[in-house]
Each structure stands twice: as C-alpha cells, then as structure tokens.
Amino acid sequence: MTHIDKQFFAPKYWLTWVGLGILYLISLLPYPVQIKLGNRVGDLMHRLFKSRRHITQVNIRLCFPDKSEEEQRQLVRDIFRNNAIGLFETSMSWWTSDKRLNLPVTLQGKEHLDEAIALGKGVILLGAHFSTLDMGGRLLSRFYDVDAMYREHNNLLMDSIIKACREKHLGKAIERESLRSVLRALRKNRVVWYAPDQDFGPKHSVYAPFFGVSAATITATTRMVKLNNSPILMFTHHRKADNSGYELEIFPVIKDFPSGDEIADATRINQELEKGIRKDPAQYMWVHRRFKTHPEGKNYVYKT
Numbered sequence: 001m002t003h004i005d006k007q008f009f010a011p012k013y014w015l016t017w018v019g020l021g022i023l024y025l026i027s028l029l030p031y032p033v034q035i036k037l038g039n040r041v042g043d044l045m046h047r048l049f050k051s052r053r054h055i056t057q058v059n060i061r062l063c064f065p066d067k068s069e070e071e072q073r074q075l076v077r078d079i080f081r082n083n084a085i086g087l088f089e090t091s092m093s094w095w096t097s098d099k100r101l102n103l104p105v106t107l108q109g110k111e112h113l114d115e116a117i118a119l120g121k122g123v124i125l126l127g128a129h130f131s132t133l134d135m136g137g138r139l140l141s142r143f144y145d146v147d148a149m150y151r152e153h154n155n156l157l158m159d160s161i162i163k164a165c166r167e168k169h170l171g172k173a174i175e176r177e178s179l180r181s182v183l184r185a186l187r188k189n190r191v192v193w194y195a196p197d198q199d200f201g202p203k204h205s206v207y208a209p210f211f212g213v214s215a216a217t218i219t220a221t222t223r224m225v226k227l228n229n230s231p232i233l234m235f236t237h238h239r240k241a242d243n244s245g246y247e248l249e250i251f252p253v254i255k256d257f258p259s260g261d262e263i264a265d266a267t268r269i270n271q272e273l274e275k276g277i278r279k280d281p282a283q284y285m286w287v288h289r290r291f292k293t294h295p296e297g298k299n300y301v302y303k304t
Contacts, residue, residue, distance in 0.1 A: 008157045016157050023091040031103065034092070035243050038085030046080040052287045056080070058302050059286045063211035078282035085239070086131030086283075093138035094165035104245030105139045113144065113191070113250045116231040122186030124224055124232040126254075127195040128273050129285040132246070136237025137193065138169050139246055147171040147185050148193045176220075179227065186228040193235065196221050197273050199292040207295075208266035211274060216293035217266035222258040232257060236276035238283050251275065 008017075026034060046053060056079055060072050067075065092101060116123045125146065130136065137148060148170050153159035163173045171190065174181045185192050196218050199205075205216040225232055234251040254272060258265045277284045294300035 005160070008160070013155075013157045016155060020161065023087070024095055026088055027091040027095050031092075032243070034088045035085060038088050039081045041087075042081030042084035043077070045084055046077055049080075053080070055289055055302055056286045058304075059290055062213045062291065062301065063286075064281070075282055076286075079284070079286050082131040082239075082283045083285060083287060086133070086135075086285075089132055089135040089239075093134040093169070094161075101138070103139075105142065105248060106245070107140075107143055107248045107250070109250035109252070110143065112233055112252050116233055116253055117189065117191065119231060120189050121228050122189050122230040123191045124186075124221075124230050125191055125193040125250075126221075126232055126234045126269065126272060127193050128197045128236070128276055129195055129288070130237060130276075131283050131285060132237050132239055133195075133285075134166070135239075135246065136235075136248065137166065139237065140193075140235070140248060141169040143248075144191055145171050146191045146193050147174055149174045149176045149182070149195070151176050179223070182224060183227045186230050192224075194221075194224065196269060197290075198288060199290055202293050205293065206263050206266050208263055208270050210270045210290065213291060215270070215291055217270060219262045219266060221269050222262060222265045225258055234272040234276055236279060238280050241280075249276075249279075 007013075026037070029037070053076065056076050057072070060067075060075055060079075064072060064075070113123065113125070127133075127136075137146070140146060148166055150162065150166070150173055152175050153162060166173045170193075172181070172185065174185065174192070176194075182192055199216050200218055202216060204220060205218050207214045208217040209215070210217065221232070224230075231253045233253050236249045236251075238247050239245075240247060251272065254268060257268060259268075289299065289302060291301045292299055
C-alpha cells in the first residue's frame with residue numbers, strides 16, 4: 001500500500017498498527033522458526049481462548065463422531081496450532097519477497113483448470129477457509145492470475161491492508177456482495193476464487209449436510225455459476241506434514257451444476273468442500289461457528 005489514508009493514524013487504529021508491526025517482524029524470521037513459534041502460540045491460544053476452544057470442540061464432536069475422545073482432543077489442539085501458524089503464513093504471504101519465499105510447492109490437477117479456462121466463460125474456483133488461506137493464494141499466483149472474493153473487514157485499516165496485500169500478488173480483490181464485479185471478471189474469462197463455507201445466517205441460505213450435520217449453506221454459488229454459465233472447480237492448499245513445503249490441488253469440474261434444486265446444489269458444494277477438508281482436517285478453520293444458524297435458535301449447538 002503506497003498511500004496511507006490520514007484517518008488510519010487515529011488512536012483507535014494504534015493497536016492494529018502494533019499487531020501488524022509484530023506480524024511483520026515475525027515474517028522476517030526463518031521459516032522453521034516461524035513454524036515452531038506458531039506451535040507454541042497455538043498451544044497458548046488453546047489454553048486462553050476458552051470460547052473458541054469450545055466452538056472448535058463442538059464442531060469436531062459433531063463432524064467427526066467416529067473419532068475417540070482423545071483423538072478429538074488432539075485434533076482440537078492441532079487446529080489451534082495450525083491456525084497460529086496460519087497467521088504467520090498470512091504475514092509471509094503479504095510481505096515476504098519472492099526470493100525469500102522459495103518454499104517448494106506442488107500443483108496437482110492443473111489440467112482441470114486449464115480445460116475450464118479454455119471454455120472462455122470464466123472460472124469459479126471453489127475454496128474453503130483453510131489456515132493456509134493467504135499462503136495458498138500467494139502460491140497459486142505462481143501459476144495463474146486469479147481474482148479473489150473476500151468479506152469486507154469491520155476494521156477499515158485491516159480491510160485496506162488485506163486488500164492491498166492480496167492485490168500485490170493476485171488480481172482484483174472483489175467484495176463478496178459485488179456480483180456485478182464478479183460478472184465483469186467472468187466475462188473477461190477471469191478465474192474467480194470464492195469460499196462459501198461460512199454461516200452467513202438464514203437469509204439466502206438453505207439447510208444442507210456438512211460432514212453429516214445440517215448446516216445453513218449460502219445459495220450464492222448457484223447464482224454465481226448462472227451469471228455466465230461458468231465452470232466451477234474445487235481448489236485446496238495444505239502445508240505438508242513435515243513442513244517441507246506446500247501442496248495445491250485442483251479438482252475436476254463439478255458436472256451438471258446447477259441442477260435447478262438449491263438444496264441439491266448446496267449439498268454438492270458441501271461435498272466438494274469436505275473432500276478438501278478431509279485431506280488434513282487440522283488445517284481447516286474449525287474455530288468459526290459453522291453451525292451458528294439453527295432452527296432452534298442462533299448458536300443453539302454451541303450452548304451446550
């Protein structure tokens with residue numbers, strides 16, 4: 001961001017600047033050190049953030065009932081570690097130079113995206129909120145020029161930083177409510193990266209199974225595909241288990257979509273998301289309230 005708006009020097013943004021400064025300094029550390037520090041910070045967050053720990057525990061209990069109690073507890077601990085590492089990966093993806101960010105990366109399924117682009121109708125790249133979200137985008141930019149949809153941040157300084165940093169490596173950062181911008185991009189045969197895996201309330205949502213649990217799932221995905229009859233594919237990004245690099249994968253085009261049935265469409269999308277999440281459940285952001293909307297009332301499943 002070459003120009004800083006004067007409003008961001010106001011006292012209400014000082015703590016934000018401090019936090020950003022700390023993240024920037026951490027991004028200068030060697031990668032192995034950041035991984036170790038992330039694990040320690042994740043353990044601390046697991047102990048201190050009781051509300052988020054409870055949300056995560058409920059999500060894991062609902063979505064992985066086949067795991068033993070000890071396996072669930074370990075998965076919750078690993079999720080906090082990965083989310084902390086993911087915070088540092090975000091800072092690396094924002095500020096680390098290409099020369100320093102020389103981590104090995106493999107891309108599987110490139111042929112699927114190439115074939116979709118060749119259709120000339122634009123492409124919707126289906127994503128999810130993995131802890132490697134920004135790092136995944138930065139690494140994908142090595143192979144493709146991609147626009148990314150995002151949710152506007154309540155903190156205007158953070159929103160400005162996020163948008164500017166993402167647009168350094170990706171194409172346009174498109175606010176998720178701006179379907180006109182999405183349509184313009186698709187008509188230019190752009191690839192638009194989009195994550196529909198969060199609970200945005202009952203409006204414009206239907207209930208569809210997510211890991212076997214009924215979840216409010218937005219129907220915007222169906223509308224987006226209809227905008228330009230664009231193909232849609234799932235994209236995943238994970239840090240390797242030995243922390244030696246990253247794996248990106250592009251799945252085949254989702255066929256016969258949309259189907260004309262919003263619930264069936266939402267179910268299909270959730271199934272694709274599950275495929276990606278199951279590759280390494282600990283690298284997904286289970287700390288958010290995926291089942292916030294419920295027929296019995298908001299946050300019903302998290303009150304127990």
